[in-house]
Amino acid sequence: MTPTSPPPEGQGPVPSPCNSICTIDQVTGFCAGCFRTLDEVAAWSVLDDHEKRAVWAALPGRRAASAPGGEAIRKSRTGTDAQR
Numbered sequence: 001m002t003p004t005s006p007p008p009e010g011q012g013p014v015p016s017p018c019n020s021i022c023t024i025d026q027v028t029g030f031c032a033g034c035f036r037t038l039d040e041v042a043a044w045s046v047l048d049d050h051e052k053r054a055v056w057a058a059l060p061g062r063r064a065a066s067a068p069g070g071e072a073i074r075k076s077r078t079g080t081d082a083q084r
Contacts, residue, residue: 005056006052006053006056009049009053013049014049014052014053014056016034016044017034017035017036017055017056017059018031018033018034018036018041019033019034020033021033021034022041024038025066028062028065028066030062030066034059035058035059035062035063035066036055036059040055
């Protein structure tokens, strides 16, 4: 099971947010499963706990922006599609 957040600081290693839904969204550049960028996914094993926590902190905002009607989706639309 994939954690929903990292453990409190100092209470163990920071786990990956990967949930095995590994597809990069062409609009947002985020993984459709965990909302990390391809660079973050690739670098995960060499990031320190502080850097991993910073990635975790960014995920809720990315998830919200990527949701239907979210800002990332609105910015990618043009013409009449942008009205939705």
